[in-house]
Amino acid sequence: MVRIAFILFFAISLTSFSDYEKSPYVIILGTAQDGGAPHAACEKVCCLNKWSNPNLHKKVSSIGIVDPESNEVWMIDATPDFAEQLHLLTNNNQRALKGIFITHAHIGHYTGLIHLGREVMGSKNTVVNVMPKMEEFLRNNGPWSQLVKLNNITLKGLKNNETVQLNSKLSITPFKVPHRDEFSETVGFRIDGPSKSLIFIPDIDKWNKWQIDIIDIVENSDYSILDGTFYDINELPGRDMSEIPHPFIIETMRLFKNSDKKDSIYFIHLNHTNPALNKDSVEHKKVIYNGFNISEFGQMLKL
Secondary structure: OHHHHHHHHHHOOOOOHHHHHHOOEEEEEEOEOOOOEOOOOOOOHHHHHHHOOHHHOEOEOEEEEEEOOOOEEEEEOOOOOHHHHHHHHOOOOOOEEEEEEOOOOOHHHHHHHHHHOOOOOOOOOEEEEEOHHHHHHHHHOOOHHHHHHOOOEEEEEOOOOOOEEOOOOOEEEEEEOOOOOOOOOOEEEEEEOOOOEEEEEOOOOOHHHOOOOHHHHHHOOOEEEEEOOOOOOOOOOOOOHHHOOOOOHHHHHHHOOOOOOHHHEEEEOEOOOOHHHOOOOHHHHHHHHOOOEEOOOOOEEEO
16 A cells, blocks of 8 residues: 555645545546556566566556545446455545446456455445446346346446536546447547546547547547557567557557647556556657656546
């Protein structure tokens, strides 16, 4: 917990603690792709030094919404690192988890729900907000269906572009994005607070596959937390990158090269092979030098 406290202090060093005691904010709960870092069975340079140093571990991509005044919190995506992420988000159970929002049915984004079951938390009617296909998947496939049957979770349906009011100060809106939708649709979320808005798109195919212009989305948001899975096409030698067509970080940076809003862009969901995951890498430094950001665990963005 000492490490977490240090990260939180560093993340809000430019803003007084009192600001975050009163105003809602988003907190980064994880920054890595579904498998985290180090990645299972990876003995390459990207993971080798991480195995023996827990301080270098990167948790799976997730964010939380916090209202300090009402002591309410919401989580977006339930990852394999759910236990520690929930602990941080609820401040050791001092804040009430009011609900979980799921982007899609890839393992890094929903499998943490298993912690709500009777083998672990045995939670009572935790609200899980999902799109129609995601709801159908959870209801009809074990072990997730058991969570529904035992009332560990209560599924609440979402609709594309339909805003959900979280409380008097906060709202969230899902919007569909193109991605590999084997078991469910995929969505991003827009979060609106008292003074600022935030876009969260951890998983998407190439920007030009989306009928909506990402430039317009970013221009009309205060923060944009975007898919940064891969840095460039050279990251996975021998792998057909068309099978995993995420927008490369260098493509997004090129797209927003002359934008006044590039400093509002935070890359997230970085694959374990992504050199930008390492703060000392040339690629990470290049992202920062060019005016963009890499999301950091514990980082807070005021709403």
